[in-house]
Amino acid sequence: MTVRVRQLIAGRWRDGTGPRSESRNPARPGEVVADLAVATEPDLDEAVRAAAVAAAEWRLAAMHERAEVLGAAARLLDARAEEYGSELTREEGKTLAEGVGEVRRAAEIFRFNAGEADREAGEIYSSPRRGESIMVVRRPLGVVAVITPWNFPAAIPAWKIAPALVHGNAVVWKPASLVPLLAMRLAETLTEAGLPDGVLSLLLGPGALGTRLVEHPGVAALSFTGSTEVGTRLMQTCARLRKPVQAELGGKNAAVVLADADLDHAAAEVIAGAMRSTGQKCTATSRLVVDAAVEDALLDRVCRLAAGLRVGDGLRPDVDLGPAASADARGEILTAVEGAVAGGAEVLTGRTPYADTERAEGYFVPPTVLRLADPRLAVWRDEVFGPVLSVVRAAGRDEALRLANDSAFGLSGAVFTNDLDFVLRAMSEFKVGVLHVNSETAGADPHVPFGGVKDSGYGPKEQGRAARDFYTHTTTVYLRAS
Ligand code: NAD
Secondary structure: OOEEOOEEEOOEEEOOOOOEEEEEEOOEEEEEEEEEEOOOHHHHHHHHHHHHHHHHHHOOOOHHHHHHHHHHHHHHHHHOHHHHHHHHHHHHOOOHHHHHHHHHHHHHHHHHHHHHHHOOOEEEEEOOOOOEEEEEEEEEOOEEEEEOOOOOOOHHHHHHHHHHHHOOOEEEEEOOOOOHHHHHHHHHHHHHOOOOOOOEEEOOOOHHHHHHHHHOOOOOEEEEEOOHHHHHHHHHHHHHHOOOEEEEOOOOEEEEEOOOOOHHHHHHHHHHHHHHHHHOOOOOEEEEEEEHHHHHHHHHHHHHHHHOOOEOOOOOOOOOEOOOOOHHHHHHHHHHHHHHHHOOOEEEEOOOOOOOHHHHHOOOOOOEEEEOOOOOOHHHHOOOOOOEEEEEEEOOHHHHHHHHOOOOEEOEEEEEOOOHHHHHHHHHHOOOOEEEEOOOOOOOOOOOOEOOEEOOEEOOOEOHHHHHHHHEEEEEEEEEOO
């Protein structure tokens, strides 16, 4: 069944004024999931103008009133997790368990942010002058542009929109074109939960519309998640226009397994990190650095687990891995693997595309493990957004840490060891924004900061209490009674 998707502009659900577009099920590309008319610049202008008017009222509401809307949205999402989760699977491809889990995660994120109303909202300092105190109060930015990728169509928008709203901003949101249905579901949930007209607008359209949105004079700031290439261009635009920007970008995350690690546990975690969600996570484990002393023993376990993963339509209960999200995504993954093989990588498992009709027609990619003698290969450096793990051997701890840091990116990392010295060293020297000790590289709880360093992120971190550092500015008040 194809769902007719609409834009949310100035509090009204309506078609965009642009050409028609659709999303398709990546497991069965003949199936159209959603159909819509895309938004254009006049639609964008209407949305931003309405947002500016709505923002002026919304910021005056008590924070507890704003939080009430998020709390109601969380309850609605929980109640509809199965329904929206299966739509997520049909539109993006991840398994049903992952789709439902992601919708529940979005609810959890809304709940955490609703709790902001019960937490401290500023600071008071003593003053060196008698009869004065100094307060730091927080104020919203105004209208914030939110631009999101396709790989977490519910959770990533939720972790941007929820803090933006609770701190009193209005949001104009442009999601990725591959996932319009889930975007509409999230926006519907918020309007049903009681969000006033114009406080959130949803604009579905091509990437270029995102640039126009950021450039619009009514937009005060940008929160972006997506590729390093697009993010860098938008950061330049924001710098030119002197608009605050928060950008979460690509990753090339490494797991380090030392000789003392529990190899069964490490192998299971590494494969979960590399392959879950078909490897289409910014925090996916993409590089494995293994101590030479346990290389064969670990890789034997890793390859057995990878080869045993069941790949198919994510709606089927017996499937571990869905398809890549699009034909382009699959093409890029397969090209990266072939490039690595041409450069001398040894295929330990995977690579060969599926020949059966169902998986040859859908955008399926076999879980692939490559052993590299040369870490200068592109597959070691460039993000491969798919179920591909590249392995390099290290002669001891120093080399392991050096190889783990051998990347332009710095989003997440994992170390598997019980050596406290090495863990302490990794805490200080492994250049990542998220570090896991004896667990996989993916995973981000809503109540703690999330984001990368180096080429993986720019600006204040997301999630947890860190989110308000982006969505508010401080005003320092020197307060005296005359
Ligand atoms: P993308 O950069 O192609 O698109 C992201 C968003 O930007 C989409 O909404 C897209 O329509 C929009 N966009 C594209 N071109 C634009 C332009 N010229 N101007 C303005 N907006 C434009 O990324 P994607 O393919 O949707 O997502 C995959 C990427 O996202 C990967 O690189 C992944 O690592 C990254 N990602 C990072 C994180 C993180 O937190 N660090 C999380 C998830 C995904």
